Amino acid sequence: MALLAACSAAxxxxxxxxxxxxxxxxxxxxxCVIALLLATPPAVIIGYAIASYRFPGRRILIWLxxxxxxxxxxxVGLLLYLLLSxxxxxxxxxxxxxQSGIIAGQVLIAIxxxxxxxxxxxxxxxxxxxxxxxxxxxSSWRVMLTLLHEVRFGVMAALISGFGRVISEVGCAMMVxxxxxxxxxxxxxxIALETSKGDFAQGIALGIVLISIALVxxxxxxxxxxxxxxxxQGWK
Amino acid sequence: MNLMHxxxxxxxxxxxxxxxxxxxxxxxxxxxxxxxxxAYVLTGVNGAGKSTLLRMLAGLEPAEAxxxxxxxxxxxxxxxxxxxxxAIVYVHQHPIMFSTSLEHNIGYGLRARGVAxxxxxxxxxxxxxxxxxxxxxxxxxxxxxxxxxxxxxxxRAKVLAPKLLLLDEPSANLDGAxxxxxxxxxxxLTLAGCSIVMACHDRDLIKLPGVLRLKLREGALxxx
Numbered sequence: 001m002a003l004l005a006a007c008s009a010a011x012x013x014x015x016x017x018x019x020x021x022x023x024x025x026x027x028x029x030x031x032c033v034i035a036l037l038l039a040t041p042p043a044v045i046i047g048y049a050i051a052s053y054r055f056p057g058r059r060i061l062i063w064l065x066x067x068x069x070x071x072x073x074x075x076v077g078l079l080l081y082l083l084l085s086x087x088x089x090x091x092x093x094x095x096x097x098x099q100s101g102i103i104a105g106q107v108l109i110a111i112x113x114x115x116x117x118x119x120x121x122x123x124x125x126x127x128x129x130x131x132x133x134x135x136x137x138x139s140s141w142r143v144m145l146t147l148l149h150e151v152r153f154g155v156m157a158a159l160i161s162g163f164g165r166v167i168s169e170v171g172c173a174m175m176v177x178x179x180x181x182x183x184x185x186x187x188x189x190x191i192a193l194e195t196s197k198g199d200f201a202q203g204i205a206l207g208i209v210l211i212s213i214a215l216v217x218x219x220x221x222x223x224x225x226x227x228x229x230x231x232x233q234g235w236k
Numbered sequence: 237m238n239l240m241h242x243x244x245x246x247x248x249x250x251x252x253x254x255x256x257x258x259x260x261x262x263x264x265x266x267x268x269x270x271x272x273x274x275a276y277v278l279t280g281v282n283g284a285g286k287s288t289l290l291r292m293l294a295g296l297e298p299a300e301a302x303x304x305x306x307x308x309x310x311x312x313x314x315x316x317x318x319x320x321x322x323a324i325v326y327v328h329q330h331p332i333m334f335s336t337s338l339e340h341n342i343g344y345g346l347r348a349r350g351v352a353x354x355x356x357x358x359x360x361x362x363x364x365x366x367x368x369x370x371x372x373x374x375x376x377x378x379x380x381x382x383x384x385x386x387x388x389x390x391x392r393a394k395v396l397a398p399k400l401l402l403l404d405e406p407s408a409n410l411d412g413a414x415x416x417x418x419x420x421x422x423x424x425l426t427l428a429g430c431s432i433v434m435a436c437h438d439r440d441l442i443k444l445p446g447v448l449r450l451k452l453r454e455g456a457l458x459x460x
């Protein structure tokens with residue numbers, strides 16, 4: 001019954017437009033979107049290069065990118081904490097316990113996901129796409145844009161998985177952000193805090209929001225992938 | 237023979253073009269000469285290296301040659317020279333269509349060359365009419381049949397007015413009207429001054445008037 005009561009209180013909070021609650025959601029979404037905007041272009045370009053070109057150490061890079069998928073986010077948090085703390089090499093940035101610090105952590109967490117998915121998507125592409133582009137005189141840059149356009153559903157999946165990973169992580173945001181109310185309190189750090197205080201209603205409300213975001217993002221991907229499948233079936 | 241003094245009608249002359257897989261030599265061609273505005277069929281049994289040879293000429297496979305003269309100019313084949321890249325187009329046996337519109341596919345190389353949009357659009361229209369694919373304009377290029385894709389691919393290549401067109405089995409896996417439509421297009425390309433090398437087994441292509449026959453056999457190239 002306590003759970004039911006907490007759930008109904010959670011919906012009450014969401015509908016009432018509770019300012020604290022919506023501020024937490026805003027901070028989460030804002031930091032995630034900025035982190036992805038920063039991480040996606042370099043990760044996709046590097047992922048394309050790793051998948052398309054042969055160079056020494058290429059397989060080691062693929063191995064590292066895939067291994068980094070399993071990297072605990074608290075470890076990224078610890079590393080950033082050491083770098084950003086007052087005595088650390090990047091201490092002068094004053095990013096510790098700020099949204100910039102959270103964004104930096106999310107960039108580091110998103111990059112392996114974006115890289116690994118992009119590498120897989122580009123490697124799975126029909127080699128005739130790149131060859132046709134090259135044989136018709138496309139520059140290296142145009143060949144890349146053409147190929148990324150052909151594997152856009154895979155790149156989209158990379159983006160959505162990256163978003164899922166950064167919006168749901170708690171360890172790094174807690175350590176680098178510090179869970180400061182109104183500043184660096186994100187959905188996940190707030191859930192951890194409210195649960196430890198025994199205030200389940202706000203935790204559940206934030207959980208509902210987190211799940212809703214995941215449902216909307218993945219629903220959009222499913223719709224897009226459905227289109228891609230229809231196009232392929234037509235092609236056969 | 238001094239390579240710098242090839243006759244004016246020579247398009248491409250390569251000396252000692254080799255392809256090796258480890259220790260084994262796929263082919264070792266002492267002299268490969270292609271004339272301007274000529275059509276060649278490249279025959280040979282499966283595995284003789286026909287596709288590999290075309291792909292080397294197109295710069296899609298690393299090539300090893302002792303000398304290469306393109307339009308009287310001595311060039312290195314590796315890295316592939318831009319003069320050849322801009323004048324040679326290769327078409328796959330099963331051409332692939334970019335997931336864009338028909339016009340966008342045909343105009344791909346023109347955009348890559350920075351041709352002004354209005355001029356490119358006019359050239360694309362001309363190529364669409366030449367290949368007889370105007371009725372496919374509203375179709376998704378990925379859903380076209382094999383013969384339709386081959387014609388769109390020929391239009392995509394022709395629009396660039398290449399000096400050399402490399403076609404890998406252009407009529408393979410096509411039959412009936414689709415095959416005839418493709419075969420009909422090929423002589424019109426040489427009339428426009430384009431040299432063609434086609435890897436093929438198709439007797440109707442081999443018998444086209446004026447077509448010279450190159451045969452890859454046991455690692456050597458014979459002109460018949």
